[in-house]
Amino acid sequence: MKERIKVILVDDHAVVRAGFRMLLSTEETIEVIAEAERGEAACQLYLDKQPDVMVLDLSMPGIGGLESIRRICNRDSKAKILVFSVHDEWVYVERAMNAGAKGYITKHAHPDILIAAIQKIAEGGDYIEPSLISDSPALSSAYRETGETDYKSIIESLSAREFDVFLLLAKGLTSHKIADELCLGYKTVANYGTQIRNKLKVSSTAELAHIAIGLGVMKN
Amino acid sequence: MKERIKVILVDDHAVVRAGFRMLLSTEETIEVIAEAERGEAACQLYLDKQPDVMVLDLSMPGIGGLESIRRICNRDSKAKILVFSVHDEWVYVERAMNAGAKGYITKHAHPDILIAAIQKIAEGGDYIEPSLISDSPALSSAYRETGETDYKSIIESLSAREFDVFLLLAKGLTSHKIADELCLGYKTVANYGTQIRNKLKVSSTAELAHIAIGLGVMKN
DNA sequence: ATCCGCTATAGGAAAAATTCTTTTTTTATA
DNA sequence: TATAAAAAAAGAATTTTTCCTATAGCGGAT
Numbered sequence: 001m002k003e004r005i006k007v008i009l010v011d012d013h014a015v016v017r018a019g020f021r022m023l024l025s026t027e028e029t030i031e032v033i034a035e036a037e038r039g040e041a042a043c044q045l046y047l048d049k050q051p052d053v054m055v056l057d058l059s060m061p062g063i064g065g066l067e068s069i070r071r072i073c074n075r076d077s078k079a080k081i082l083v084f085s086v087h088d089e090w091v092y093v094e095r096a097m098n099a100g101a102k103g104y105i106t107k108h109a110h111p112d113i114l115i116a117a118i119q120k121i122a123e124g125g126d127y128i129e130p131s132l133i134s135d136s137p138a139l140s141s142a143y144r145e146t147g148e149t150d151y152k153s154i155i156e157s158l159s160a161r162e163f164d165v166f167l168l169l170a171k172g173l174t175s176h177k178i179a180d181e182l183c184l185g186y187k188t189v190a191n192y193g194t195q196i197r198n199k200l201k202v203s204s205t206a207e208l209a210h211i212a213i214g215l216g217v218m219k220n
Numbered sequence: 221m222k223e224r225i226k227v228i229l230v231d232d233h234a235v236v237r238a239g240f241r242m243l244l245s246t247e248e249t250i251e252v253i254a255e256a257e258r259g260e261a262a263c264q265l266y267l268d269k270q271p272d273v274m275v276l277d278l279s280m281p282g283i284g285g286l287e288s289i290r291r292i293c294n295r296d297s298k299a300k301i302l303v304f305s306v307h308d309e310w311v312y313v314e315r316a317m318n319a320g321a322k323g324y325i326t327k328h329a330h331p332d333i334l335i336a337a338i339q340k341i342a343e344g345g346d347y348i349e350p351s352l353i354s355d356s357p358a359l360s361s362a363y364r365e366t367g368e369t370d371y372k373s374i375i376e377s378l379s380a381r382e383f384d385v386f387l388l389l390a391k392g393l394t395s396h397k398i399a400d401e402l403c404l405g406y407k408t409v410a411n412y413g414t415q416i417r418n419k420l421k422v423s424s425t426a427e428l429a430h431i432a433i434g435l436g437v438m439k440n
Numbered sequence: 441a442t443c444c445g446c447t448a449t450a451g452g453a454a455a456a457a458t459t460c461t462t463t464t465t466t467t468a469t470a
Numbered sequence: 471t472a473t474a475a476a477a478a479a480a481g482a483a484t485t486t487t488t489c490c491t492a493t494a495g496c497g498g499a500t
Binding site for chain 4: 287379380381382404405407408411412
């Protein structure tokens with residue numbers, strides 16, 4: 001029999017860690033060798049224990065998941081990290097994969113998926129929960145090639161006028177108000193809106209607001 | 221030795237349910253007699269099994285946690301429900317308690333707290349996670365002082381369902397996604413959306429996002 | 441100088457979302 | 471019990487968005 005897959009588990013919720021162990025307890029090919037409840041500790045543990053797979057939550061206090069992935073992959077680009085997050089929005093998948101993760105599953109996932117994902121990644125593959133891929137913006141394969149989907153850079157790819165409109169939309173103005181403000185036809189504004197949302201791959205102005213705030217381009 | 225405390229566990233994440241069982245497995249005074257992954261099933265199970273305590277997540281597809289609490293407490297005002305949620309904002313605690321919950325703990329809570337809460341509630345008491353109480357009265361008064369529109373109180377004027385929809389809109393979901401999430405007709409969601417925007421006197425979801433963030437109900 | 445591509449601006453038609461009104465059922469309360 | 475409020479949603483009217491197309495202007499390459 002082969003070596004068991006050594007897993008380190010990183011999640012700030014004790015329940016989730018316990019649940020993970022429990023769900024994996026029936027699977028003899030996998031062994032949880034350590035746990036951490038935050039990113040900083042995870043980075044250290046990774047170096048110390050050299051796990052085959054690190055399963056990691058995105059939202060944690062401190063440096064958080066994304067930054068942890070970045071730091072770990074920086075030292076070891078072959079690091080096998082599986083994100084295990086509550087978020088089922090594609091943006092998160094994208095960000096995580098760009099940061100260097102090899103897989104992404106949500107906490108809604110069925111236990112079998114969890115095991116499958118760990119195994120797939122352990123043997124060097126990628127794994128994204130099937131249900132997530134379906135609602136990816138037609139870029140299910142492109143994420144790997146471009147490797148460049150930071151909002152920062154997309155925002156920079158907006159033209160000057162698009163950016164103007166972006167800001168006002170994020171602020172909460174309607175197309176008509178924006179048209180008045182910028183002295184444009186409301187059709188034009190509406191068209192820019194569509195364009196902007198496509199570029200940022202979102203579907204509501206609320207998301208634009210979050211992005212704007214996240215980028216520090218708007219203070220809330 | 222006394223009867224063991226019969227607990228029903230409601231959470232849409234399999235990992236969390238597994239973790240809960242695991243963390244309680246050492247405690248012989250407590251016994252998990254059933255599980256459910258959504259509110260509707262929880263209501264039914266409550267009637268069928270008559271648990272001593274029902275531990276319940278707030279965010280679930282379908283009728284969701286708040287509505288479940290309301291329905292159960294309606295039939296049995298002495299129902300002992302302990303909310304077990306990710307949210308650590310006071311608004312949630314308030315809403316849950318108003319709906320009829322007897323206790324509130326977060327998923328960050330230490331296992332001991334979890335056990336303590338169940339026991340306290342089983343014997344007829346209330347239990348709110350200590351760390352949450354600290355920032356309760358401070359916030360509510362802080363918001364009243366701001367000369368700006370008192371969103372806090374308007375938010376409180378939203379019905380339970382409206383609040384659910386408000387959160388998802390503010391998060392950036394489209395009406396269709398929300399309809400799926402909450403198992404409602406998209407028409408219904410659209411209607412709620414209009415209602416909500418009227419009550420809050422705004423005209424875009426971006427503004428809802430700002431309000432939600434401003435109130436600390438959403439972290440961005 | 442000419443051509444190419446990109447941005448800025450919009451119009452029209454079709455598709456989608458919102459608003460307004462109304463209805464039904466359930467729950468809550470005076 | 472009567473009455474008020476909340477939850478859910480359909481239909482019609484309206485508004486917005488989307489998609490496709492088109493024009494004009496500008497800066498750079500040939």
